[in-house]
Amino acid sequence: MTLPAQAPLADEETPAHPRPSRWPWVAGVLVVLLAAAGVYWFVLRDGGDVQQTVATTGGELNKAVPDGTFAFTVSAVRCGVPKVGDEFVGLEPQGSYCLVDVLVKNGGTTPEYFDSTSQKAYDGAGAEFDTDMQAEVFVNTNAQNFLDQINPGSQVKGTLVFDVPAGTTLASMVLHESPSSPGARIALK
Structure with missing residues (x-):
């Protein structure tokens, strides 16, 4: 049940x-x-x-070109450098070094930093190259460090170093006040 x-x-x-x-x-x-x-x-x-974000102002060797409060003047380019340093301590590239002498002037009203890692170089085919900060230490022993502040109205001279494939020549550079600035294109030929 x-x-x-x-x-x-x-x-x-x-x-x-x-x-x-x-x-x-x-x-x-x-x-x-x-x-x-x-x-x-x-x-x-x-x-x-980069072509779209670069300022339309172009430059050439030995002529100042502005980006933000900085004005850049490239005075010399040397490619095919096999080593930087001295007889005691040196550094060799994977390909060869291109050394670019640059003068950076701060035209602003406040101290600013120059960041070498924001600078780019290009060959004739448009391949982009970054700076080699380790090699820049060997090359800029007598120059003010690129990472020091540049006071208003002051300028700093130094050499940017790019490790490029052997046989490469640089056709242009885009130099930046900061990583987000448009940049100033400078023809190197």
Whole structure:
């Protein structure tokens, strides 16, 4: 014999399953949106081809070209250098070195830093080359450090060093006041 199922008493309530909290999902979505906005702001907004972001003002050897508060004058370019340093301590490139003598003048009203890592060189085919900071230490032993502040109205002279494939000659450079400035293109021929 089967007994009929009993109805729950009025005092008894069926346990309600608690609703999962939506807060972790909302927080996660906000973090993703903020991260995407950060990537856009710091990376993609200035992204694109260097040709599009470079100031239209062009320059040439021995003529000052401005970018922001800095004015750059390139006075000499020497490529095919096999080593930098002296007879006791030297550094050899993977290819060969191109040495670029540059004068940087601060025309602003506040002290500013010159960051050699923001400077780019290009060959005739448009291949881009970064500076070799380690080699710059060997080359600029008697020059003011590029990372020192340049006071308003003052200038600093030094040599930028690029490690390029052997046989490469540089056709142009883009010199920057800061990593996000448009840059000043200077023809090297």
